[in-house]
Amino acid sequence: MKRVAVVGGGITGLAACLRLLSSDANVQILLYEASDRLGGRVQTIREPDLGITVEAGPDSMLARKPAAMRLIESLGMAEDVVSTRPEATETYIVRDGGLCPMPKGYLGIPFDPSCVRPPLLTEAGLARALEEERLPLDLPEDDAALGAFLRARLGDEWVNYVGEPLMAGIYAGDIDQLSLMATWPLLLDLIRNHGSLVAASRALMAPSSRRQPGSSRSAFITVRGGLSSVIERMVDRIERSGRVEIRIGARVGAVTRRGAAYRFHIDTASGERFEEDVDGVVFAIPPQVAREIMSSVIDLPDVETHYQSTATIVLVYARTAFGPDLARASGFLVPRPEGMAITATTWMSSKWPHVAPESLAVIRAYVGRRHQDEALALSDDELARRAAEEVGRLTGAREHPVWLRVTRFSEAMPNYGLGHLARVERAEAALRASCPAMAIAGAGYRGVGLPDCVEQGERAADQVLAAIRA
Template sequence: MENTKRKIIIVGGGITGLSAAFYTKKYFDERQIPIELTVIEKSPSFGGKIRTLLREDFIIERGPESFLARKMPIMTLVKELGLEDELTATNPQARTNYIVHKGKLHKMPPGLMLGIPTQLTPFMKTGLISPLGKIRAAMDLWLPKKKGMEDESLGHFIQRRLGKEVLDRITEPLLGGIYAGDTHSLSLQATFPHFSAMEKTHRSLIVGMLANKQKPAPSIAGLPEIAQKSMFLTFRNGMTTLVDRLLKELQTEHLITEQGVQTIVQEDGGYTVHLDNGQQIQADGLIMALPTQQTAKLLPNRSSIQWLERINYVSVANIALAFDEKEFTYPLDGSGFVIPRKEGRLLTACTWSSSKWLHTAPKGKVLLRCYVGRGGAEEWVQLSDEQLITAVLQELKEIMGIEAQPIFHEVTRLERSMPQYPVKHVEELRKVRADLAIHSPGVYLCGAGYEGVGIPDCIQQGKVAAEQLAAYLEL
């Protein structure tokens, strides 16, 4: 294949697929190997869940609003794309976070790290946990570590170490909120494997967190100053900045929208991809950057592949609400609040966007972003937008005392968008990849349904898939 142009197809044009395309192009350009690169996206536009809306000088994120600043995959990509000057950080005056307990907002006690207490006095003073619950959490310091290496649910692990109250009132709304899931269904090894590692090394989860906290923060070479001062970052003109720049880098490639893939046929050492419009495209290698269930339908029907169909995706929605500051009496002295499942609310969280991100609203205005939907609580999908807004405003009134009516609202429904990694996810995914290596060589999987739902995780998966495909096609 030395002088033959490699034909590569990437199915899925979200952030994972675009990252895979960017790195595929980069790797082959560096080696001066000609390729024919095609990216296929079923929807009218690229970017997947990343969508920024500019309305009346508000910057509204309809999908992810930010990313973890110290995650190197995205910081490396930002640097490669020349976007460092576009970054902006959270408001340093809005570090306070709240949890709703019995209908009231409670400040999260200082020293919580991923929901795990690392400071005794603030934890003992908080009204979020009862005296018995605090005693139960402290038992983590003496409980033995788990025997064996088998996976367990995140909820089972936290309850086993810290008790049910800490799980229900603190950890579940914080950690479960990342995946919009039920912690008793989420795999520990696929979501927070370092918790398991801490137990194995330190026996106690609290001791392990304290040991990590006492280590000096590593100074990551090449990390811009802004990323060392803020836990989260975004782009001053919205997250679509990243998508737009990736598309600019890929403008010479074949970018197809509004066409889904009907079938993929393996033949003659390669693949033929059949599109909805009847077009057929040949490929020497494929990167599948789709939700797992869609990928499973396009791959050979083998038992390991069938497992991909069993990964559940939860539907969520976010509702942006814009207000006049003069009519909005509540003091936004933090970044927002989360709501435990036990509260029985429609809302799962609310970000005080104009307080957390100063660039998101014009002067004299307030922007909130409310979240709905989680595993086991998806009845809201039957509600109309008007019913959703009415219910959300009522709950904001009950929790924050807000009487003001919004200037405008924007409802974004993300149906079947949040993958739920089941127990043994890591083990089963390993089997899937091994199956593909033997029976479907040159096919690589990546995306939120596999190894992390965050934007940096998706970028890293796209990059790894590109590396693996490049290595395969250079053989």
């Protein structure tokens, strides 16, 4: 019987295990996770006494990516799918210490002066953004920095106050150091299809282009018990298969050749050391860690993915702390020039119907982005106090939080730098040439969203199976 190792027990590695199990191959699977838990950044906070179910990590999956629903349906959880509340559509951006509505255009791109309410953009900043419709296409032939591309199209002010907090905020990154092709290649398609970003925004915001009333699913979905319930269902299926050995607290220190197979050198949290031989490997861990482990077997080209540390602070208030506008809000973004500790918030109980009872309001604040992460050095108590103070000041909260929790994610958010996809392709090509039974997958390579990670894990499993069958 062939043996396949999966290194990394986040959703990518778990998806790889399930794919291996679903194949008709007679393989034994070894799952190694260095930490003390499976699931990676997926962490659901459940507080039965308060009646809250809220995510500390990722809070949803993009419904249009097939891997999301395919996974949920395969786990028998389709009836547990939850969509965002249709009324929670208002997103705000902080400027000069106040909340301004996000421009009404697609991705915050204005298409006429009425899209933006002052003081979010000055008259000059708005005029510069609208001029984009008259610019020549002038699209990059290869990769470009996301910030440089958007600044040339829409101007510095729009980028600083709308583009960066929205587009770079997903990565907790610096917009001027992110790869356009690896993060927002959709922008190029919009220009090719419509002639400009402004024209694309106008077309996509036309009533005929929007989701029709009665549509059953929002753009983002989650499940009623929280995303950890997806992880729990994945782990349960893996354990019940009888074909997977799960080693938690087991760190793979190195891999060496063993004839046609590979030998793993493993250290455990209890201080044990042992070796195991396998025929194929899925590395579902950050690129630099995988590269170091493989260094005795292959000099893998460096993907050079920067990982940014972040934190989330869940703040629970009595519903009476806020006015009625909270029900229509999905959150607010904080541009860098505002100099605040928090970078954004999601108003979880407004956005999702399953998060809390009607008597409570749940807000999640985010801290940490590249070149602006000083607040992460604060203690948990001080970080929570700072977040609550900033949220309270901006929202006009009439009461203090009744409950809060800080969750830290050390070096957890990948930032794709200029030329990222080309580096990933070189690494993948080197593995195919020298070590075809090894594959790499995960958020550090081809997408940070949960569906992206699931799809990568499945693809890596298929690649390894094909190699060991050959």
